[in-house]
Amino acid sequence: MALSAALLVTGCSVLSPDDAREAAERVATALGAGSVEELSFGDVEGASAQAQYERITAGLGEAAPAVEVSAVEDAGEEGRREATLSWSWDLPGAEQDWAYDSVLPLVRSGSGEWVPEWSPAVVQPGLAEGEALRARTVAADRGDILGAGGETLVTERPIRRVGIDRSQLEGAEPEEAARRLAAAVDLDADAYATAVEEAGPEAFVEALPLREEDFRELDAEQMAAVPGLLVVEDEMPLAPARGFAADLLGGVAEATAEDVADSGGELAPGATVGRGGVQERFDDRLRGTPGVVVEEIGEEAVAGGEPLFEVPAQAGEPVTVTLDRGLQTTAEELLAGIESPSAVVAVRPSTGELVASANGPGSEGYSTALLGQYAPGSTFKVVTALGMLRKGDTPATVVQCPPSTTAAGVRIDNVESYPDEFTGPITLTESLAHSCNTSFVDQHDRISQAELAEAAAALGIGAGTDLGAPVFSGSVPEEEEPAQHAVAMFGQGRTLVSPLSMANLTASVAAGELVTPRLVSTEGLLEEDATAGPGPEEPLTAEEAEQLRTMMRAVVSSGHLGVLQELEPDTAIGKTGTAEFGDEDPPRTHSWVIAEHEDLAVAVFVEDGDLGSVTGGPLMRDFLAAASASREG
Known part of the structure; x- marks a missing residue:
């Protein structure tokens, strides 16, 4: 409304039929430009009319009107006419314009000119002195996020908005009040104190919104001692618990400028x-x-009467995802006591549905489950085993497992706890079951890095997929230096995976074909081709998958994952993995376990853990046992 229009009223001694229209159109143009101060309105100065116009329309924000003269008619009285002004306001957030007509009176002066008369009713019919216009945005009800079985995951839930009402400080210092509240709710005291100090004397400065259960846990005595404390009841779209699948579901916040x-x-x-x-x-x-x-x-900014214009809000539509609330909760509870970054990811081999994706508190809000980039350690031996199958080997093929071996000038040892009885000539199945490093490293001259990368792609590592949320699906270089290629054979070096990609690898083995993970169930939200990706050049075959399952079953029946024999039925397959990282001596290790049981393929990961079987094995057993109990229930 700050544009200026240099609009001069020129007089004529002889009036034509269009003179009144021309006078009205000058006013319409000035109103549309937001500046009427240079017009003459008889007894009302242009500057006074401008001040009134700005006050009347201030509550409409940045909206600007289009104003046109649609008619000029006799007013039924000599020397008076009435111009009909057609208004159209493009209001922010409204899909349709607010359109109406108002009347601009015109009076012929003694010199014969048509002079417009100003009143608030020129802007809006019926508007009286002291009254103004205000546009309010009415928020639409946000669509829910639904999970497996149509269960509601995210919906409007009660919250308490906690903050300082500066008008109620009653002489207390704003900074002191802010710091007291910050201490009570565990908030950055400096930042909040600054916000309260800089706010106006009547402002409510929110500290944070709290779930009902979190609000009840606050120290009531400490809260009561905060000057100017104000607690406002409200609702907000929230998941069933704080942190529940936060990286996947996201959150809701007020739009920034x-x-x-x-x-x-x-x-x-x-x-x-x-x-x-x-x-x-x-x-x-x-x-x-x-x-x-x-x-x-009115002058007190209180609305009166029926709305002048109303566009009803249209509620958002829901989005359905594949997350299973019970399995997600179980995964998060199992990770609750782990200080290191950690994750549990579960995918259904039969459908590709991502049913759980949990991060432990040590991840500190980062999506270890979906975006973590880690060496897979011995879980990657499943990929190397596939490469060996493609060279003609079978689960019964005899391979050598020496205590140590040298490849490209690098000495590789088996772990200290490796059983002596499975050194020397053993079957490929036994090598995978007991995780012999040396027998897999010794395949480096036989399986090229490009062939290793292709085997990984057949199991989904590196595959493009549109999950609906950011993911890292893994990366296996197609070319490597000899030493890096050698250690890649057992999941070290530059090979990187995420817990999601390893859960999907396991799902593909269980399904007998490449599985594409999916999160969004609502049809039409994701493009089918973007979700599926181009696929590997040499896809996994049903025979290859069956042979891999045979070997991974031995990991449970006679190898490092014997803890999964406790599951009913005793049919689980899996693989453990330990990947060294850092410069410490001995090096720190990532702990991995992958497993499949009863149409649930799972990856358990702890960034700073012990052997996969030690750290991840019990977590995997407990998660799969809870899943079995849930099915039976």
């Missing part, structure tokens, strides 16, 4: 938008369409 500016009018100040995961990826669908209400307000 940049969000509003970049939205092309779709967002108005105060709107909420998705941040991260499914909430951000499908924000347009979940957010719905906000409504707008325009109303008259």
Whole structure:
């Protein structure tokens, strides 16, 4: 409304039929430009009319009107006419314009000129002195996120907005009050104190929104001692528990000024938008369409009467994902006591559905499950074993397992706990079951790095997929220096995977074909070709998968994963893995376990752990046992 229009009223001694229209059109142009101060309105100065116009329209925000003269008619009184002004407001966040007509009175002056008369009713019919217009955005109900079986995962849940009401400080220092509240709710005291100090004297400065259960856990006595404390009951889209699949589901927050500016009018100040995961990826669908209400307000900014204009909000639509609430909760509970970054990922081989993707507290909000990039250690021997099958070997092929071997100038040993009875000539199945490093390293002259990478691709490592949230599907270089190629044979070096990619590898072995993981069940939200990816050049065959299952079953029946024999039925397959990292002596190790049981392929990972069987084995057993109990229940 800050544009200036140099609009001069020129007089004529002889009036033509168009003179009144021309006078009205000058006013319409000035109103549309936001500046009427250079016009003459008889007894009202242009500057006074400008001040009133700005006050009347301030509550409409950045909206600018288009104003046209649609008619000029006799007013039924000599020397008076009435111009009909057609208004059209493009209100932020509203898909349709607010359109209406108002009347601009015109009076012929003594010199014969048509002079417009100013009143608030020129802007809006019926508007009286002291009244103004206000546009309010009405938020749409956000669509829920549903999980497996249609169970609601994210929906509007009660919260308490906790903050300082500066108008209620009653002489207390704003900084002191802010620091007391920050201490009570475990918030950055410096940042919050600054925000409270810089706020206006009547402002409510929110510290943070709290779930009902988190609010109840606060120290009531400590909270009561905070000057100016205000607790506002509200609702917010939330998962069933704090941190529940946060990396996958994402969250909701108020749109920033940049969000509003970049939205092309779709967002108005105060709107909420998705941040991260499914909430951000499908924000347009979940957010719905906000409504707008325009109303008259008095000097105390209180609305009166019926709305002048209203566009009802349209609720967002739900998005359904494959997460199983019970399995996700179980995975998160199992990781709750692990200080190191950790993850549990579970995929159904029969469908590719991602049913659990959990990160432990040591991940500190990072998606170890989906984005972690780690050496897979001995779990990668499944890939090397596939490469050997493609060279004509079978699970019964005899390989050599010396205590140590040298490849490309690098000495490789078996772990200290490796059983002596499985050194020397053993079957490929026994080598995988007991995780003989040397027998797999010695394949480096037989299986090229490119062939190793192709075998990994056949099991989904590195495959492109659109899960609906960011993922790392793994990376195996197609070319390596001899030493790096040698250690790649047992999952060290530059080979990198995520827990998701290893769960998917296991699912592919169990299914007998490459499985593409999927998270979003709602049809039409993801492009089919982007979800499936191009596929490997040499796909996994059913025969190869059966042979791999035979060897991975031996890992449970006679190898390092005997703990999974406790499951009912005793049919689990799996592989353990330990990957060295860092410069310490002895080196620290990543702990891996992959397993499949009863149509559930799972990867368990602990960044700083012991042997896979020691750290990950019990976690895997407990997760799969809980899954079995859930099915039976």
